[in-house]
Amino acid sequence: MADHQQQYDALCQEISEAAKLDGIQQLLEWDERTIMPAKAGTHRAEQVSLLAGLIHERRTSAKVGELLASLRDSPLAEDPHSDMGTTIRVLSREYERDSKLPQALVVELSKAKVLAQQVWVQARSGNNFPLFRPQLDNMLKLMRETADAIGYAESRYDALLDYYEPEAKxxxxxxxxxxxxxxxxxxxxxxxxxxxxxxxxxxxxxxxxxxxxxxxxxxxxxxxxxxxxxxxxxxxxxxxxxxxxxxxxxxxxxxxxxxxxxxxxxxxxxxxxxxxxxxxxxxxxxxxxxxxxxxxxxxxxxxxxxxxxxxxxxxxxxxxxxxxxxxxxxxxxxxxxxxxxxxxxxxxxxxxxxxxxxxxxxxxxxxxxxxxxxxxxxxxxxxxxxxxxxxxxxxxxxxxxxxxxxxxxxxxxxxxxxxxxxxxxxxxxxxxxxxxxxxxxxxxxxxxxxxxxxxxxxxxxxxxxxxxxxxxxxxxxxxxxxxxxxxxxxxxxxxxxxxxxxxxx
Structure with missing residues (x-):
């Protein structure tokens, strides 16, 4: 049990550090959508994509996978709705899903999101859908790649819906x-x-x-x-x-x-x-x-x-x-x-x-x-x-x-x-x-x-x-x-x- 507790603490440490990085990414995205100077957009996309890659790398690392494998059938996971059981259960599910995503795709997608949102602001203010169309085409291409990498039982949409409403079809x-x-x-x-x-x-x-x-x-x-x-x-x-x-x-x-x-x-x-x-x-x-x-x-x-x-x-x-x-x-x-x-x-x-x-x-x-x-x-x-x-x-x-x-x-x-x-x-x-x-x-x-x-x-x-x-x-x-x-x-x-x-x- 002591070994399992140590493993659990190590898992929480890894995920908590990833969450701190995610908070930094959220702060950058908040800044972009509220007070960021317009000309800073391209560099902001680079910053956000760098963080997205680091977060994905940490959350899907071999270390996290090994810790989850050791804990999945441990006494700490017996009650799936306890804090420990929930952490092991949910992180195992997310690890299995996110590990299927190539690092390059995660980075490319995060960069594309920042750039597409900046073009969307311009397109909406100018009532100019043709300006936004290439960005939406690219975003959909990347989202299809994401869904196909994750896999799905019924429809491609299921894989993306799962991020927001877990296990829903x-x-x-x-x-x-x-x-x-x-x-x-x-x-x-x-x-x-x-x-x-x-x-x-x-x-x-x-x-x-x-x-x-x-x-x-x-x-x-x-x-x-x-x-x-x-x-x-x-x-x-x-x-x-x-x-x-x-x-x-x-x-x-x-x-x-x-x-x-x-x-x-x-x-x-x-x-x-x-x-x-x-x-x-x-x-x-x-x-x-x-x-x-x-x-x-x-x-x-x-x-x-x-x-x-x-x-x-x-x-x-x-x-x-x-x-x-x-x-x-x-x-x-x-x-x-x-x-x-x-x-x-x-x-x-x-x-x-x-x-x-x-x-x-x-x-x-x-x-x-x-x-x-x-x-x-x-x-x-x-x-x-x-x-x-x-x-x-x-x-x-x-x-x-x-x-x-x-x-x-x-x-x-x-x-x-x-x-x-x-x-x-x-x-x-x-x-x-x-x-x-x-x-x-x-x-x-x-x-x-x-x-x-x-x-x-x-x-x-x-x-x-x-x-x-x-x-x-x-x-x-x-x-x-x-x-x-x-x-x-x-x-x-x-x-x-x-x-x-x-x-x-």
Whole structure:
């Protein structure tokens, strides 16, 4: 046992050092997407690719492989959900996967991601898809090579999806999203046919950016984000990254004449940040100190953004302060403001989509990226295919690729397989929110009085602290007594929209 303990400590040392290198890489990428000078891009790509190679080399070294082989059948691994058992189990799985990737491919891919994101910024700002097309072609080539090196049972997409939702299969995710779409369509139709519409001009008045930032930071702090262990900055596409224990970076983007843009992107990223800040720092870089899946991560961001931040009790608490900050609201009743931030109508922009149509945006991307990865959809045909799907599912199309296939940063960053986790997160969030209400009592009454810590503490205990000790489906079973189910999300949406639109509860 002593030998096994020494081997385990040596394994943790190797992986922890790799995690520190990864934190440095995350910091460089944060800097690139927030404050890096434009001309520094090429050298930044060299820096990031060097680090990516070092991290891959350390995590897939012969030493790590030997330590895992010695520990896999040891007494330390007997309980697969203990901290030690989880570390051995998860690292063994990741080692087997990542060891199949050639070092040269890892380095090339990391460099390509940095360069592609820089071109994407230029292409989006200039509405110039042809500028970005060679970068996307190259990124897809590298992602195909990655998937083929790893291997897959059913589809090439499975190999990439696994990075974000471990052990999930494309066919399973497609079935879950289809069931969700089939039940969402009637709800969206009922709302459209209701004839009710909020006064959207409320949100398009003058909202000075400095005051938006002040209000967003205040709310973030009051729902639990620790600004002594994190910060908020501006970027082209909001994101959250964890540099290390007590260093969580979140970002947003502001529009002086559209209040929801920054406020809800801030709340979304705060949700991610709360998860990162809730992980156990003594297990940093090791599976017990890491989020179990992107679906669970997204459940946190979507819960705080929507189930908390768009709720009537939330605005009963914060609206008086909002009116003091922004004179443009005048004597606008709180009910009108609440209706406006819960407006349901098809739109082109995913990050500004309402809760009812949001998942249709995800389904479009999920289907398109599978076709791009397989080669069935040539990159040159992406703008047309994008508009065709938007016309089919949302009744909209645009000649402006900046609001079309260039609106998201994900593909430029090689995040193929990431998009479906947003919808998984929406479904998980509704199930978790229901269970929290059962365990904690009247959440609405708490929010009305600005009391958010009971919910955060519950999430810390149930979701954050376990880290990756249980796979996502099992963790959901442990917390809620049920597996992934879209019906709680539909129930939540109907309950919210029934009084606003006069539809069936």
């Amino acid at each position: 494309t066919s399973e995710v497609a079935a879950a999203l289809t069931a969700l779409k089939d039940d969402l369509a009637p709800l969206v139709a009922e709302i459209a046919q209701s004839g009710r519409h909020p006064k959207m001009d409320i949100l398009k008045r003058d909202y000075p950016i400095a005051l938006q930032e002040e209000f967003g930071k205040r709310v973030a702090k009051e729902i639990g984000f620790d600004f002594e262990a994190g910060r908020l900055d501006v970027t082209h596409h909001p994101f959250c990254c964890g540099v290390g224990p007590h260093d969580c970076r979140i970002t947003t983007r502001y529009d002086q004449n559209f209040f929801p843009s920054a406020f809800y992107s801030t709340l979304h990223e705060v949700g991610h940040g709360l998860y990162d800040q809730g992980l156990r720092s003594d297990q940093f870089g090791l599976p017990p100190g890491l989020a179990v899946s992107l679906g669970l991560h997204e459940s946190q961001s979507r819960m705080w953004e929507n189930m908390v931040g768009r709720s009537y009790p939330f605005w009963r608490h914060y609206y008086p302060e909002l009116k003091k900050l922004f004179p443009s609201l005048g004597d606008t009743p709180m009910g009108d403001f609440h209706f406006a931030v819960n407006d349901v109508r098809p739109s082109l922009i995913r990050v500004e989509a309402d809760e009812a149509t949001y998942n249709l945006h995800i389904i479009i991307r999920f289907e398109l990226e599978q076709a791009l990865l397989s080669g069935d959809l040539p990159v040159a045909d992406l703008p047309g295919a994008w508009n065709e799907k938007y016309q089919q599912l949302l009744g909209l199309s645009s000649d402006d690729d900046a609001d079309g296939c260039l609106q998201d940063v994900h593909w430029s960053a090689g995040l193929i397989g990431y998009f479906p986790t947003y919808s998984l997160g929406n479904m998980y969030s509704a199930q978790l929110f229901d269970q929290a209400a059962i365990d904690l009592g009247d959440l609405a009454e708490m929010f009305r009085h600005g009391v958010f810590m009971p919910l955060l503490d519950w999430l810390r205990e149930k979701v954050h602290q376990p880290g990756s000790c249980y796979p996502a489906p099992q963790l959901m079973q442990n917390i809620c007594g049920e597996s992934l189910d879209h019906r709680p999300l539909l129930k939540y949406l109907r309950t919210k929209y029934a009084p606003l639109y006069g539809i069936e509860h």
